[in-house]
Amino acid sequence: QVQLVESGGGLVQAGGSLRLSCAASGRTFSSVFMGWFRQAPGKEREFVAAISKSGRSTYYSDSVKGRFTISRDNAQNTVYLQMNSLQTEDTAVYYCAATRPAKVVFTTTEKGYDDWGQGTQVTVSS
Secondary structure, three states: OOOEEEEOOEEEEOOOOEEEEEEEOOOOHHHOOEEEEEEOOOOOOEEEEEEOOOOOOEEEOOOOOOOEEEEEEOOOOEEEEEEOOOOHHHOEEEEEEEOOOOOOOOOOOHHHOOEEOOOEEEEEEO
8 A cells, every 4th residue: 555645735826837746655656657636626536647657658638738747756756746837727636646556557547546645735816
């Protein structure tokens, strides 16, 4: 099991940037896929981005492609989400998530992830 703690959320104006971090505990970090999800008020949680175990492959939802960048530092057991050109529609609680080591392919669904952080609030004002 991987324990996850997100940080870096806050209030930013539209057009601004934020970088979220997710620190993971445990010795299996480099063996798991990592993902970012978000949940806006009154909406279901949705996929944002995912990254392979090595960090060489990434995948994004259409709504953030070209604006957000996911990366990871396996030596630091940390995954990042760089968010640029933020829009008011990006306002949500952002969660990082980890698969189990047995997972061998990318997944963009909540069910594909086994461990979750507590979330960090991102608010984009107009």
